[in-house]
Amino acid sequence: MKRLFKYLKGTYLGLLLLLLYSPIAVMIVLSFNQSKSRANFSWGGLKWYYELFYESPEIIEALKLTLTVAILATIISIVLGTLGAIGIHACKKGYATMLMNLSYLPMTMPDIVTGVSLMLMFVFVNTYVYFPRGFVTMLIAHITFDTPYVLFSVMPKLKQMNPNAYEAALDLGCRPMKAIVKVILPEISPGIVTGGLLAFTMSLDDFVISFFTSESNNLSMLVYAAAKRGVEPTIYALSTLIFIAILILLIIINKRSDLESIS
Amino acid sequence: MYENTKLIELKNISKSFGDTQVLKNVDIYIRRKEFVTLLGPSGCGKTTMLRIIGGFEFPDEGEVLFDGKDIQSLPPYRRRVNTVFQKYALFTHLNVYDNIAFGLKLKKPEELLPNEKKITRRKIKAEIDRRVKRMLKLVKMEAYEKRSVDALSGGQQQRIAIARALVNEPEVLLLDEPLGALDLKLRKEMQVELKSMQQQLGITFIYVTHDQEEALTMSDTIVVMNGGKIQQIGDGKSIYDEPKNAFVANFIGDSNILSGVMLKDFEVECAGHRFECVDEGFAENESVDVVVRPEDVMVVGSDVGMLVGEVESVFFKGVHYEMKVNTGDFTWKVHSTTMHPAGSRVGLSIVPSNIHIMRRMEAEG
Numbered sequence A: 001m002k003r004l005f006k007y008l009k010g011t012y013l014g015l016l017l018l019l020l021y022s023p024i025a026v027m028i029v030l031s032f033n034q035s036k037s038r039a040n041f042s043w044g045g046l047k048w049y050y051e052l053f054y055e056s057p058e059i060i061e062a063l064k065l066t067l068t069v070a071i072l073a074t075i076i077s078i079v080l081g082t083l084g085a086i087g088i089h090a091c092k093k094g095y096a097t098m099l100m101n102l103s104y105l106p107m108t109m110p111d112i113v114t115g116v117s118l119m120l121m122f123v124f125v126n127t128y129v130y131f132p133r134g135f136v137t138m139l140i141a142h143i144t145f146d147t148p149y150v151l152f153s154v155m156p157k158l159k160q161m162n163p164n165a166y167e168a169a170l171d172l173g174c175r176p177m178k179a180i181v182k183v184i185l186p187e188i189s190p191g192i193v194t195g196g197l198l199a200f201t202m203s204l205d206d207f208v209i210s211f212f213t214s215e216s217n218n219l220s221m222l223v224y225a226a227a228k229r230g231v232e233p234t235i236y237a238l239s240t241l242i243f244i245a246i247l248i249l250l251i252i253i254n255k256r257s258d259l260e261s262i263s
Numbered sequence B: 001m002y003e004n005t006k007l008i009e010l011k012n013i014s015k016s017f018g019d020t021q022v023l024k025n026v027d028i029y030i031r032r033k034e035f036v037t038l039l040g041p042s043g044c045g046k047t048t049m050l051r052i053i054g055g056f057e058f059p060d061e062g063e064v065l066f067d068g069k070d071i072q073s074l075p076p077y078r079r080r081v082n083t084v085f086q087k088y089a090l091f092t093h094l095n096v097y098d099n100i101a102f103g104l105k106l107k108k109p110e111e112l113l114p115n116e117k118k119i120t121r122r123k124i125k126a127e128i129d130r131r132v133k134r135m136l137k138l139v140k141m142e143a144y145e146k147r148s149v150d151a152l153s154g155g156q157q158q159r160i161a162i163a164r165a166l167v168n169e170p171e172v173l174l175l176d177e178p179l180g181a182l183d184l185k186l187r188k189e190m191q192v193e194l195k196s197m198q199q200q201l202g203i204t205f206i207y208v209t210h211d212q213e214e215a216l217t218m219s220d221t222i223v224v225m226n227g228g229k230i231q232q233i234g235d236g237k238s239i240y241d242e243p244k245n246a247f248v249a250n251f252i253g254d255s256n257i258l259s260g261v262m263l264k265d266f267e268v269e270c271a272g273h274r275f276e277c278v279d280e281g282f283a284e285n286e287s288v289d290v291v292v293r294p295e296d297v298m299v300v301g302s303d304v305g306m307l308v309g310e311v312e313s314v315f316f317k318g319v320h321y322e323m324k325v326n327t328g329d330f331t332w333k334v335h336s337t338t339m340h341p342a343g344s345r346v347g348l349s350i351v352p353s354n355i356h357i358m359r360r361m362e363a364e365g
Helices: A002-030 A047-054 A057-090 A093-108 A111-126 A135-160 A165-171 A176-204 A208-213 A219-229 A233-262 B046-054 B096-105 B121-138 B154-166 B184-201 B212-218 B236-241 B246-251
Strands: B006-017 B020-031 B035-039 B061-066 B081-084 B172-176 B204-209 B221-226 B229-234 B256-264 B267-270 B273-276 B286-292 B298-300 B307-316 B321-326 B331-336 B345-349 B356-359
Touching (some): A047 A233, A057 A093, A057 A135, A057 A176, A057 A219, A111 A135, A135 A176, A135 A208, A165 B081, A176 A233, A208 A219, A219 A233, B020 B061, B020 B204, B020 B229, B035 B046, B035 B212, B046 B081, B046 B172, B081 B154, B096 B154, B154 B184, B184 B204, B184 B212, B204 B212, B212 B236, B229 B236, B229 B246, B246 B256, B246 B286, B246 B356, B267 B286, B298 B331, B307 B331
Parallel strands (some): B035 B204, B035 B221, B172 B204
Antiparallel strands (some): B006 B061, B221 B229, B256 B267, B267 B273, B286 B356, B298 B345, B307 B321
């Protein structure tokens, strides 16, 4: 009876994981197919990957845009989010709670709402000064949704920090700016790195907000556009690469939070 | 014992946080090489006073003088004082060695090596190393220099925090309840060590605590505070033997505090008895507070005592028994090495020099 129960538990979990991951597995397999057909499989090696990198300039363009936006948005949101967290941490309690809730809102808001509202703002600005929807608008939008992730990763680190650490640095001879650089930043750096990784991941695979705020294609937008025409196997290859990249990032983030919960 | 010069002077300091006034017109001076303890219950303003000296709070009114100069506008990093914080505030991203070297690395090279003509990086490193090692030795933590501070026990972290502050050779070391988190035995060891460090280094210590025994053990001067006001300043013995008011008498050690009437010089009436005492200068029939320490109440035969009463309770306290003796008008707390069972009748006797008369405490506020 006990063994049966154990067996059932295992089967249930297996079935669940199968349902979750089999679509991705099919996609990965098809990215190595010889033909475009989805009905029969014959090993084609890295054919579509080759095509992706050497014969699809628009995909490479999109990849460049995606990475540039992700890297810049991550860096800027790390600066904004960290300074914001330090500021909120220093505020009186009631005021701090209000600021925290305001910062939390963009994270819980549906992407579509964020996307549409940002689009409206950019269109509005564009009626007064030339401000086309493109790289800059996409970057601004990404910073908007990335910053809270950094803020909320840094906040707990600040709370854990000894309340007198900053004063101790001043006491030992640091000027205020130096105290932040030499003591506060190193003490909260694990939170900054985790927040940065999260922000980067969010930026990398964003579709909805980018779609509304930019007319240049990032990877997700390109895939969406391609899907309307009929999906090429190069898109499988591309999606496989994105999947692997995100997977690696998530593993790193999880390992980091494991390490932190141990120490 | 210490040079008779005023190193730090607080003049008429007041400080409020919002609506609560935590310091009210505080006046105090601290001499060079003195071990001063600010003693009082939590919320009495003692930590705020320390933070004003450290430069972390600014008084609303009054002056802070250091060596005769006003230092109110000086930020903490320009003051010749260092602080040992309540929860140590060690830097967790640095190991033991780098925590202690932190302040030295911020010093200018010519400050570190005043007699050196040609200063090189290697010489600076060697000098920092020499000073850090000396501190590690002083706090008996030589074997731990490469450890992470998170891996240390509370007592060890405490030692590193002390070393980190002392390595900068401050003129004054400020300690904010540094032993509060340690267990009793460790606390007693550290008290002795702190005192000997202070004597060895010859610098001024300002120590904040709510533990009266700690204050009596270590201090040259004790400043008893309550409600943002200084209640009494003096050495341990004078504060214990001659408390100025009922608060001090109650806070420092156990006491019997009775209300009495000063009949004339050298004679007081309290607990329904006329006692001979050694105090004078009160008005005739002035109402006073009378303090008698429990160890000064002698238990004698019920036929020879000044007072006769019944033992209400007995507790064994290790060195002595603590008894409550009801004499009708007052229940006395009595410490005695001989036990008298509850219910037995005993006589109590007090010698005149052990009766301490205080003026009535003025109303709070």
